[in-house]
Amino acid sequence: MKAVRLHGYHQQPVVEDVPEPSVKGPLDVVIKIGGAGVCRTDLHIIEGQWAAAMDPPLPYTIGHENAGWVQEVGSAVTNVAVGDTVILHPTPTCGLCRACRAGQDMHCVESTFPGLDSDGGMAEYLLTSARACVKLDPATQPKDVAALADAGITAYHAVRKALPLLYPGTTAVVIGAGGLGHIGIQCLAALTAAKIIVVDRNPDALSLAGELGAGETVVADGRQVDAVLDHTGGAGAEVVLDFVAEQGAEHDGFAMTARAGSYFVIGYGGQVEIPTLDIISTERNLVGNIVGTYNELAELMILAQAGKVTLHTKTYPLEAAADAVADLDAGRVRGRAILVP
Known part of the structure; x- marks a missing residue:
């Protein structure tokens, strides 16, 4: 089968032939991929930012946002059958550890992360x-929902955590409408x-944000913090995502956050430096976010299938993976890039 393989960091992945995966264990499932999202994390993987944390053996197949159809199942699989349409939680988990039993399965101590630490879904088939x-x-x-597997669940997880803070009359700031x-x-x-x-620096992204539900949009032109403070009467927002x-x-994010408010960090790549006095004197909170739970992905898919959350996508054939990566890196993709084998 064809797969998008990373042979070395700071090198572009290549499309090449590899053996098809097959069921080996009783709970294994082989998926025929119908859509694989191209994520900024893939850019960070190529740059080597995940090498120390994941240490995958090279070469390997990238791609951690995957949806498709069940091709083959193990002997103990009862929740799906051959032919079913599925979206995949990005971290297969054990179900037995404390995190899994507490419903925090993205913190499973035995989880894998296909596309980061093992072969992922930018391929014709995925185990x-x-x-x-x-x-x-x-x-x-x-292909219409694949990116909800990681980008979607990550965004939904952060919003769901923030819900108790966002009662009527409060303000939420979203930094980045990509x-x-x-x-x-x-x-x-x-x-x-x-x-x-x-808040975004791209006018097209802000235009899309207005269509999707933003009450106000702010151009990131160097004056965005002041603009947000103006929109909030000088107080800042109860939640900044x-x-x-x-x-x-x-x-900007912490500066836009109101007293006793919460700054949710979802993107990454920068470094937050905040005087501790600024944290304790205003009781502002920093909240980290990574992926989300299986149940949150299931909830998000209910919203998606009801038409309340839709992906704005640009599709590419699997063979054009290099073009998709380049377009994402150059900011030419509005929404999500999707590879379709």
């Missing part, structure tokens, strides 16, 4: 686990009555 499969309406096209942010805006609009302010967290956005 995964029954525990990762969320069954979808057969009418759902995998691949993750445009999903976060829709989740906020679907689940809260908060005022939504979106930073889907960028690099190139200076990580400094």
Whole structure:
């Protein structure tokens, strides 16, 4: 089968032939990929930023946002059958550790992360686990929802954590209306009555944000912090969701956060430096976010299949993976890039 393989860091991945995966264990599931998202994390993987944390043997197949159809199942699989349409939770888990039993399965001590620490889904087929499969309406096209597997669940997870803070009359700021942010805006609009302010440097992204539910949009032109403070009467926002967290956005996010408010860090790549006095004197909170739970992915798919959360995508054939990576890196993708084998 064809797969997108990374042979070395700071090198572009290449499409090449590799053996098809097959079921080996009782809970194994082989998926025929119908859509694989191209994520900024893939850019960070290529740059070597995940090498120390994951240490995958090279070469390996990247791709951690995957949806498709069940091709083969192990002997103990009962939740899906051959032919079912599924989206995959990005971290197959054990189901037995304390984190899994507490419903925090993305912190499973035995989890794997296909596409980061092992072969992923930018390929014709992917080996995964029954525990990762969320069954979808057969009418759902995998290429239309694949990026919800990571970008979607990550955005939804952060918004869901923030819900108790976003009662009517509060304000949520979204920094970055791109691949993750445009999903976060829709989740906020679907689940809260908060005022939504979106900050981005790209006018097209801000235009899309307005269509998706933003009440106010702010151009990141160097005066964005003052603009947000103006929109909030000088107080700042109760919740700031930073889907960028690099190139200076990580400094803006905390400054836009109101006293006793919460700054949710979802994007990464930058470095947050805040005087401890500024934290304790204002009781502002920093909240980290990574992926989300299996149940949150299932909840998000209910919103998606009801039309309340939609992905804005640009599709590429698998053979054009290098073009998709280059377009994402250059900022030419609005929403998400999807590879379709």
